[in-house]
Amino acid sequence: MLAGIVAGAEDDWWLIGSTAVALHGADVPKTSDVDLLMSARDADQFLRRVGGKPCDGKPSNQFRSDVFGTWYDPPLPIEVMGGFSLMTVDGWRPVLLTTRERRTVEGRDFYVPSVGELKELLLSFGRPKDLERAQLL
Secondary structure: OHHHHHOOOOOOOEEEHHHHHHHOOOOOOOOOOEEEEEOHHHHHHHHHHOOOOOOOOOOOOOEEEEEEEEEOOOOOOEEEEEEEEEEEOOEEEEOOOOOOEEEEEOOEEEEEOOHHHHHHHHHHHOOHHHHHHHHHO
16 A cells, blocks of 8 residues: 555655664564655655655654654554654754665555664664664564
């Protein structure tokens, strides 16, 4: 379901989190959703295509996105983050990935950061579940 929607994106996009760890071949014990990182423009267009709308909720103390929403129709919910930022000791820092590796699932292409960049990203999140995922890589 996801592959058909993201095919129309204008900018690069990535799967991150547990789905990306699994696509790198790690045995992830549980995946409760799919994290999709896009530009704010593409995230907004994605949500419009699937009949969703961006959430107006307050960002967490650790993460924020210019556009954020969840698509609940697929078997696993898709959380889309556009213009995603992370709070650091130096303040908010945009999450800008530089590597993009293709993974093909059932004839459809998906993109993930390299193992090294994904591990660095998960470690920067610092949550126990992200640290466990980084260790799986």
